[in-house]
Amino acid sequence: MSQEILMLEPASIWKNFGLLNAVPRASKKEERVIVFIMDFGKSLGLETLRDDTGNVVIRKPASAGMENRKGIVLQSHLDMVHQKNNDTVFDFDNEGIKMFVDGDWVKAEGTTLGADNGLGVATIMAILESTTIAHPAIDALFTVDEETGMTGAFGLQGGMLHGEILLNLDTEDDNEIDIGCAGGIDVTAIKTYSSDPVLNGYVPLTITVKGLNGGHSGMEIHKGLGNANKIMNRILYDTYAKYGLRISEIKGGGLRNAIPRESVAKVMVPDTKVNLFKDELLVLINAIVLEYKTVDPGLQIQIEDSEHIPVTVLPVDIQENLIKAIYAAPNGVYRMSNDFDNLVETSNNIANIEVREGKIAVKCLTRSSVESAKYDLANALKSTFELMGAEVSFAGDYPGWNPNPNSEILSLLTRIYERQHDTQPKVVACHAGLECGILGRNYPKMDMISFGPTILGAHSPAERVSIASVQKFWKFILEILENIPNK
Structure with missing residues (x-):
């Protein structure tokens, strides 16, 4: 792993992103990354489950004093889009992504970076392994094959998740809070x-x-x-x-x-x-x-x-x-x-x-x-x-994900964002496909929201993620976890 990546803050996210990016994880070829994330959960002594589709759920009990808060689902997808320039020699099936720092940006050498949705996965990993972050009970949901059919989300059965609130970490503009998406x-x-x-x-x-x-x-x-x-x-x-x-x-x-x-x-x-x-x-x-x-x-x-x-x-x-x-x-x-x-x-x-x-x-x-x-x-x-x-x-x-402007979790995120930045976030619906609409079929009462750090050029070799934005995102999610409402 590049030492310049390891020197970035928050260190726990970048360390896990580097480890994740060493594992090939094309859509429909996720077996190695499924093993990787299951081994990670088990190494922490946490309950780790895999369903028939390949989705992985890692459960972490609430931290001390947070037991009466509503349970949450932290959700990201394990697969990434594999694209490279024609003049780039790279074997996606056997090589890890080669990352480098360019000013405020982390980029890849001639290939997609995997920040979509690897930064979300790495963030959840950082939360799961922390012993100091205040949080309610967590179901960490890692889905498969989001990029070429969302078959992981389609295959997830009702009853597997215990949380009442879902935080999807797959949005690519840190000024936005997403409450809806397109179908495809x-x-x-x-x-x-x-x-x-x-x-x-x-x-x-x-x-x-x-x-x-x-x-x-x-x-x-x-x-x-x-x-x-x-x-x-x-x-x-x-x-x-x-x-x-x-x-x-x-x-x-x-x-x-x-x-x-x-x-x-x-x-x-x-x-x-x-x-x-x-x-x-x-x-x-x-x-x-x-x-x-x-x-x-x-x-x-x-x-x-x-x-x-x-x-x-x-x-x-x-x-x-x-x-x-x-x-x-x-x-x-x-x-x-x-x-x-x-x-x-x-x-x-x-x-x-x-x-x-x-x-x-x-x-x-x-x-x-x-x-x-x-x-x-x-x-x-x-x-x-x-x-x-x-x-x-x-x-x-x-299907698409129908917006709920009266969402309780939306109100919480909006208040926290305004307090942290002295300005209102953009509350949007996006034209990309998010898994929330599909997951909502089996969990219709779950309150869902999507947000994430700023990623540009996703699905292309120009993909890059802002370092400052990851820091902003990390501060945001930590305060969200600490302020999840009571049951």
């Missing part, structure tokens, strides 16, 4: 095709879109960040008919909850038109880079001659239908909320496009704080991709 649904379009052989007289080229910031497809969808899949499709749309471009392969984006940063297309262009194609494409590239210069100043779009000559290409009609469907498919903010200022109500992220070996796959994540609007947009996408002849399926449907 995965939309997947699949199309198979019989490839055409490559004709003589064509030149192989590789088009690459890279250098975009990317980010969280919920928390950062409103920023107008570039989507590599949409930018690549725009390039193909503007050139395929005029120059006879044929697509061999496309690989763009990654996880559904990450705004795609990179896309690569392998194409063929007639040798008689390749110079004109390159010249016109450079004009288009310059225009696109100029459009994104403010939000994505690192955007690069490259055209390179390819030594590898593709064997097959998409049939012309399939190619045209695909390009037009991607162009027509909604991406980004679809509708703003009528009930909350500056809140995205409904959005879509065209997260992943793969075209190769006779198969097209397009993967989206559609979010909304309004269930009917979520399905409305999902059906719009379904209709768009069905028009290109694709089979469209819905999966991973999870």
Whole structure:
């Protein structure tokens, strides 16, 4: 573990974050981190349970004098988004995250940092191992697979938790207290095709879109960040008919909850038109880079001659239908909320496009704080991709979390924040997916709230967490624990 990380305050959080970040913990690959957190609980002599889904609960009795307070649930998820830059050599399955300090920020070397939601996990660990923090009875809930389906929250059974108040530590702005979130649904379009052989007289080229910031497809969808899949499709749309471009392969984006940063297309262009194609494409590239210069100043779009000559290409009609469907498919903010200022109500992220070996796959994540609007947009996408002849399926449907502005725990947190900072916190609902809505199905009477330190660039290699914000967050949660109301 980096010594500069260990020197940060609060030391107990950063020590545990470093230990956690040494353990690979991709969504759906959490077995090692489950063992890690169970061993941690057992080493403290605390009751430690694992359910059939893989969620872990560690129980800690109330500290002296706090036995008559309402029991609480401290909750964070164990998994993290694994993303890296193309030029970063890193094995997520076997290596720990390489962290470093840059001013007020802790960052990772070319990969996601895992502050989402590792800082929450590390904070709970620090509270569990402390012998001096005043607190009521605690159920520490560590869920699995939050990032790719929230299957941990879905699988948690009623009766496993004893607390009356849930503190979710998965919000990414230390000025905000979250009382609601969007639901989501995965939309997947699949199309198979019989490839055409490559004709003589064509030149192989590789088009690459890279250098975009990317980010969280919920928390950062409103920023107008570039989507590599949409930018690549725009390039193909503007050139395929005029120059006879044929697509061999496309690989763009990654996880559904990450705004795609990179896309690569392998194409063929007639040798008689390749110079004109390159010249016109450079004009288009310059225009696109100029459009994104403010939000994505690192955007690069490259055209390179390819030594590898593709064997097959998409049939012309399939190619045209695909390009037009991607162009027509909604991406980004679809509708703003009528009930909350500056809140995205409904959005879509065209997260992943793969075209190769006779198969097209397009993967989206559609979010909304309004269930009917979520399905409305999902059906719009379904209709768009069905028009290109694709089979469209819905999966991973999870509900939003309806705000309760009269929450007792909200009132407590607001008072404490105002006392500590002489200003009011922002009480918000967010466009990201939080597990509170799902957990509330089996615990409908539990009073829930979400807050956390400031994390920027989550779900991208630009992810970073503010050191000063972690200190602010730690002071906040300690006073919250001390002031939990009586039963």
